[in-house]
Amino acid sequence: SQKIEQNSEALNIQEGKTATLTCNYTNYSPAYLQWYRQDPGRGPVFLLLIRENEKEKRKERLKVTFDTTLKQSLFHITASQPADSATYLCALDTEPGGYNKLIFGAGTRLAVHP
Amino acid sequence: ETGVTQTPRHLVMGMTNKKSLKCEQHLGHNAMYWYKQSAKKPLELMFVYNFKEQTENNSVPSRFSPECPNSSHLFLHLHTLQPEDSALYLCASSQTKGQGNNEQYFGPGTRLTVT
Numbered sequence: 573s574q575k576i577e578q579n580s581e582a583l584n585i586q587e588g589k590t591a592t593l594t595c596n597y598t599n600y601s602p603a604y605l606q607w608y609r610q611d612p613g614r615g616p617v618f619l620l621l622i623r624e625n626e627k628e629k630r631k632e633r634l635k636v637t638f639d640t641t642l643k644q645s646l647f648h649i650t651a652s653q654p655a656d657s658a659t660y661l662c663a664l665d666t667e668p669g670g671y672n673k674l675i676f677g678a679g680t681r682l683a684v685h686p
Numbered sequence: 687e688t689g690v691t692q693t694p695r696h697l698v699m700g701m702t703n704k705k706s707l708k709c710e711q712h713l714g715h716n717a718m719y720w721y722k723q724s725a726k727k728p729l730e731l732m733f734v735y736n737f738k739e740q741t742e743n744n745s746v747p748s749r750f751s752p753e754c755p756n757s758s759h760l761f762l763h764l765h766t767l768q769p770e771d772s773a774l775y776l777c778a779s780s781q782t783k784g785q786g787n788n789e790q791y792f793g794p795g796t797r798l799t800v801t
Contacts, residue, residue: 604788615776615792672780672788676729
């Protein structure tokens, strides 16, 4: 069966450290993988998109890797800050057609402590 | 007003009521989406409209009825809901693929409680 797995347990790290979140999937062949941030009671906010032919993507303190052989994406936040505390969602784009059909993982909650 | 807006933000309704959720996007996108988010569960895609045509209906019960009168507006009509339908309902929009980036822009959601 198709599955997207993210660490269900919260990730607690100290301010200034690098946070690494994992997204594993099975029985999908996504053309794109996206990462979103969601704060409590709010809608998700897009962070980064990586294509199947890209190994790595960076944006400021964020870095995403995509290994289609391992069926895994890693999401890194360097020099983490308490303001980075949120739930981070990975999403696979499985629709080759004209719109985005995103399948979301359940998310990993990140808590950055001062 | 910018981005994606949703009204109401909170809704409490009885199982016999009829209500509607409204979503409006000011981004010029052609695709709009309804998602359901229950506690500790992934977002569940409910419906997709692309150029006002419904292209996805993920086995959603008929007590949820979507309507897309134009590319900027999306409604979700609710009737005879069940308590397990209580959740955060999120609307999103995106460009059509090939016309830009493929990310989705989400509204703030409607927190629905069915009593």
